[in-house]
Amino acid sequence: MPPVSDQRLSPAVVVTGLVKQFGRFAALRGVSAEFAPNRFYAILGDNGAGKTTLLRALAGLTPPTRGEISMLGTTNLRSVCSQLGYMAHPSLLYDEMSGMENLRYFARLYDVSNKDQRCADVIRAVKLDPSLTRPVGQYSQGMRQRMSLARALLNDPKILLLDEPFSNVDVRSAREMVSLLVGLRDAGKTIFLVTHQASLLKGAADEFVWMDSGQIVSRTPDLHSPSENQ
Amino acid sequence: MSTVASLTRATLAKDLRLEWRSKDAINSMLFFSLLVVVIFSFSFDPTAEESRQIAGGLVWVAFLFAAVVALNQTWAREMRNQVLDAYRVSPAPPNALFLAKCIGNFIFVTVLQALMTPLFIVFYNLRALGPAYQLPIVAVLGTWALVVNGTFFAAMSLRTRSREIMLPLLLFPISIPALLAMVEATGAILTGEFSAKFWIVLLAAYDLVFTIASLFLFGFVLQAE
Numbered sequence: 001m002p003p004v005s006d007q008r009l010s011p012a013v014v015v016t017g018l019v020k021q022f023g024r025f026a027a028l029r030g031v032s033a034e035f036a037p038n039r040f041y042a043i044l045g046d047n048g049a050g051k052t053t054l055l056r057a058l059a060g061l062t063p064p065t066r067g068e069i070s071m072l073g074t075t076n077l078r079s080v081c082s083q084l085g086y087m088a089h090p091s092l093l094y095d096e097m098s099g100m101e102n103l104r105y106f107a108r109l110y111d112v113s114n115k116d117q118r119c120a121d122v123i124r125a126v127k128l129d130p131s132l133t134r135p136v137g138q139y140s141q142g143m144r145q146r147m148s149l150a151r152a153l154l155n156d157p158k159i160l161l162l163d164e165p166f167s168n169v170d171v172r173s174a175r176e177m178v179s180l181l182v183g184l185r186d187a188g189k190t191i192f193l194v195t196h197q198a199s200l201l202k203g204a205a206d207e208f209v210w211m212d213s214g215q216i217v218s219r220t221p222d223l224h225s226p227s228e229n230q
Numbered sequence: 231m232s233t234v235a236s237l238t239r240a241t242l243a244k245d246l247r248l249e250w251r252s253k254d255a256i257n258s259m260l261f262f263s264l265l266v267v268v269i270f271s272f273s274f275d276p277t278a279e280e281s282r283q284i285a286g287g288l289v290w291v292a293f294l295f296a297a298v299v300a301l302n303q304t305w306a307r308e309m310r311n312q313v314l315d316a317y318r319v320s321p322a323p324p325n326a327l328f329l330a331k332c333i334g335n336f337i338f339v340t341v342l343q344a345l346m347t348p349l350f351i352v353f354y355n356l357r358a359l360g361p362a363y364q365l366p367i368v369a370v371l372g373t374w375a376l377v378v379n380g381t382f383f384a385a386m387s388l389r390t391r392s393r394e395i396m397l398p399l400l401l402f403p404i405s406i407p408a409l410l411a412m413v414e415a416t417g418a419i420l421t422g423e424f425s426a427k428f429w430i431v432l433l434a435a436y437d438l439v440f441t442i443a444s445l446f447l448f449g450f451v452l453q454a455e
Contacts, residue, residue, distance in 0.1 A: 060318075060319060061318055062455060078321075081319055081320065082320075082321040086315070086316075088312055092311055092312055092315055093316075094244070094248060094307075094310075095311065097247065097251075101247070105241075105244045108236070108237060108240040109316075109317065109322040110320055110321065111233070
């Protein structure tokens with residue numbers, strides 16, 4: 001369980017009137033929400049609900065059309081990007097390089113100290129072998145997902161943004177990933193996880209954030225959809 | 231500054247490693263240039279004097295077209311698995327990525343030139359009548375002009391639907407002053423009929439202006455959707 005004092009801390013993320021338009025299509029329609037630190041948020045909703053766009057906006061990859069994002073007390077997302085970990089649906093890894101080679105490169109980008117040790121640690125944390133010399137392109141989809149999570153953890157971020165980390169991962173591995181994430185939340189990280197496999201997060205996520213048509217329609221402490229609550 | 235230098239080195243090493251393993255860029259550039267040399271030599275069958283007159287244009291057009299292949303590859307690699315997003319969310323400065331890509335492309339095109347120049351000399355029976363020591367200077371400045379603009383415009387056309395077409399459309403018009411300087415300087419050195427100095431200075435100025443402008447603007451290009 002998260003620390004009891006969480007609610008008294010200043011929010012990790014504040015989103016105010018967030019609108020994102022792609023041409024005439026509005027992917028986000030005035031999203032406003034506060035998210036406390038040290039909590040595990042599962043973001044749920046149908047395809048096209050705006051989950052990925054919200055995550056990309058939080059990562060600073062998709063500039064909002066209107067509205068504001070404040071993260072760790074600042075609206076300058078660039079200044080806090082070293083404290084973010086982002087895992088996208090694609091792996092964000094070079095297929096021609098091994099997992100360790102990939103992570104070594106990304107460790108340089110984040111100026112991670114003791115690089116080799118840290119890379120090996122995060123690879124082991126996602127239950128992969130750091131000595132694996134095969135290029136990532138030859139990994140199974142599940143291994144690729146786990147290596148992608150390892151990349152997101154590399155800089156020991158305060159906020160983790162994870163887009164569909166369980167897609168194509170077998171149930172056992174997905175459960176292992178969930179326990180790893182719970183451990184990270186307990187260690188003080190704030191986690192935002194977009195998924196269609198919400199049942200995996202029962203008892204793990206602190207809050208389920210339901211999105212529909214580019215808006216947050218409900219926030220529930222357990223896995224009941226807004227329609228079930230009504 | 232040291233961060234930019236160290237990240238440029240890291241990104242360049244990564245790019246060279248990827249190219250060494252895939253050989254995507256260098257193979258297609260070599261094949262393309264080889265075709266140009268052979269086809270042109272059979273089509274024109276020029277005398278040694280005519281060769282000296284036209285070689286500057288042939289050589290640089292061949293390298294320009296071949297460079298476009300490498301320039302497209304260099305960013306296509308970053309788009310696979312959306313790896314570029316991993317760079318965009320990191321605190322690494324955009325300039326380090328841009329410089330690494332430019333230097334990487336410069337190395338690829340230089341390797342190509344090193345391999346193709348002997349063929350040009352053989353097929354076109356070339357011999358410099360002017361100061362030959364100026365040829366490497368023109369080669370370095372000309373190649374940098376191609377790759378610095380090419381890397382920038384390839385990044386700009388990255389998210390467009392038909393980027394293979396878009397890159398030449400953006401790159402070729404803006405490269406005309408540099409191309410003119412390269413062709414004239416090479417022609418001047420090969421024929422010995424006039425001095426290449428003016429064209430070399432023009433090329434150096436072009437490089438300086440476009441390198442600074444690209445470094446200044448690349449951050450906006452990288453962060454654009």
